[in-house]
Amino acid sequence: MAQYELMLIIDPTVTDDERAETMTNLKALFEKNSVKILKEDVWWDKKMAYKINSSSRGFYVLFDLEFDGTAIKTMTAPMNLEKNLWRHMFVKKV
Numbered sequence: 382m383a384q385y386e387l388m389l390i391i392d393p394t395v396t397d398d399e400r401a402e403t404m405t406n407l408k409a410l411f412e413k414n415s416v417k418i419l420k421e422d423v424w425w426d427k428k429m430a431y432k433i434n435s436s437s438r439g440f441y442v443l444f445d446l447e448f449d450g451t452a453i454k455t456m457t458a459p460m461n462l463e464k465n466l467w468r469h470m471f472v473k474k475v
Contacts (some may be wrong), residue, residue: 383473384419385446385453390439390468393426400440403465410459414452420445433467445474 389407391400411418424441433439453471460469 382417382447383450385448385450386472386474387444387446388468388470388472389442389444389466390429390433391442392434392465392467393436393438393440395465399465403463404442406463407460407466410456411446411448414448414456416446416448416452416456418444419447439467 391403395403408418410416422443422445424443426438427441429437429439450473460466
């Protein structure tokens with residue numbers, strides 16, 4: 382098992398309930414793929430370096446995860462379908 386960081390940018394205009402639903406869906410996806418959450422760090426609403434969907438702000442969440450790296454491929458497609466999830470990036474920790 383390797384350790385990864387996952388950075389998410391969520392649409393800042395969604396309601397708290399919609400954001401919570403997106404996070405619940407992601408955590409269910411993690412559980413389905415045997416991903417262990419080591420740490421969840423919510424950075425809240427921050428200014429972005431460039432605009433996404435005409436917005437200069439985004440809601441950031443950083444996860445420290447532990448899982449088999451082959452799960453990234455199976456998790457990417459469902460994450461791309463989350464309408465409130467603008468960007469995500471996995472980075473392997475050394």
